[in-house]
Amino acid sequence: MADMGEMLAALLARRRSVRGFAADEVPAAQMERIFSHARLSPSNCNVQPWIVHVVSGGKAAEMRQALERAATERAEARPDFPLTQAYSGPYRSRQVDAAKALFAATGVEREDRQARYASFIRNFRFFDAPHAAFIFLPPWAGWREAADVGMYAQALMLSMAAEGLASCAQATLSHHADVVKHVLGIDEELGLLxxxxxxxxxxxxPANRTRTTRAPLAENHVFHR
Ligand SMILES: Cc1cc2nc3c(=O)[nH]c(=O)nc-3n(C[C@H](O)[C@H](O)[C@H](O)COP(=O)(O)O)c2cc1C
Structure with a gap:
């Protein structure tokens, strides 16, 4: 086996947010493998608080339509967990850099509000991906369980990357949580993260030409002894 460290580094670098997908569906065996691998993620007291619903085919089409409608018709989002209102300082700079990179790749001018809106709305069609996984928390869950779900999500995306699949984590898919639960026909008490x-x-x-960068280690890491 090749050096594990090198393999991990290659995998971490290979995963990136992809915002344009081919229509081809992921074969069932591969689908089962990636979710089986992701479930090896750690969690507080091993409670495994992730509840995962995957849409494909007709259900994916129905979800795309329902979410796009909610996003265009509603004045405000209705997420289960509050949205971050605004970033500031270095967080804002990083956000702006990532947005600039995406808009540069897709030819969207910063002042072109209509083009920016169209780009935003693509989120609700999950960028025309054939599948979307919606990750929920049980009603009692708090911040710590949300952290568990974050670990699960990265493990899932790395499993996908290892198999040559592309992914994009999307907070926007949680903006209209009530719509998602209605389309899935599931308990309204579950929290969509x-x-x-x-x-x-x-x-x-064009969106897939985007590459993001990371802050140098010293910017947000401190090693004490
Ligand atoms: C929890 C989470 C939510 C995200 N939500 C969105 C989203 O709604 N729409 C989107 O286009 N990208 C979304 N992203 C992707 C980030 O913009 C992306 O991870 C970041 O810019 C770093 O780029 P990379 O994933 O290509 O490395 C999200 C990422 C995470 C981890």
């Missing part, structure tokens, strides 16, 4: 669009990358899609 995020969605993940996934499938095969459309290599010709």
């Amino acid at each position: 995020l969605g993940i669009a996934f499938g095969f990358e459309d290599r010709d899609h």
Whole structure:
């Protein structure tokens, strides 16, 4: 086996947010494998608080339509967990850099509000991915369980990357949580934290030319002794 450290580094670098997908569905065996691997994630007291609903085919089409309608018709989002209102300082700079990179790749001018809106709305169609995973928490869950779900989500996206699949974590897929639960026909008490669009990358899609960077280690890490 190749050096595990190198393999992990390659995998971490390979995963990136993809925002344009081919129509081809992920084969059932592969689907089962990626979710089986993700479930090896750690969690507080091993309670495994992730509750995962995956849409494909007709259900995916129904979800896309319902979410796009809610996003265009509603004045405000209705998430189960409050949205971050505004970033400031270094967080704002990083957000702006990532947005600039995406808009540069897709040819959207910063002042072009209409084009920016159209780009935002693509979120609710999960960027035309054939599948989306919606990740819920049980009603009693708090911040610590949300952290568990974050670990699960990264493990899932790395499993996908290892299999040549593309993904994009999407907070936007939780903006209209009531709509998602209605389409899935599930308990309204569950808390929708995020969605993940996934499938095969459309290599010709301009949005997929985007590459993000990371702050140097010293910017947000302190090693004490
Ligand atoms: C929890 C979470 C929610 C996200 N929500 C969205 C989203 O709604 N729409 C989107 O286009 N990207 C979303 N992203 C992707 C981030 O913008 C992306 O991870 C970041 O810019 C770093 O780029 P990379 O994933 O290509 O490395 C989200 C990422 C995470 C982890």
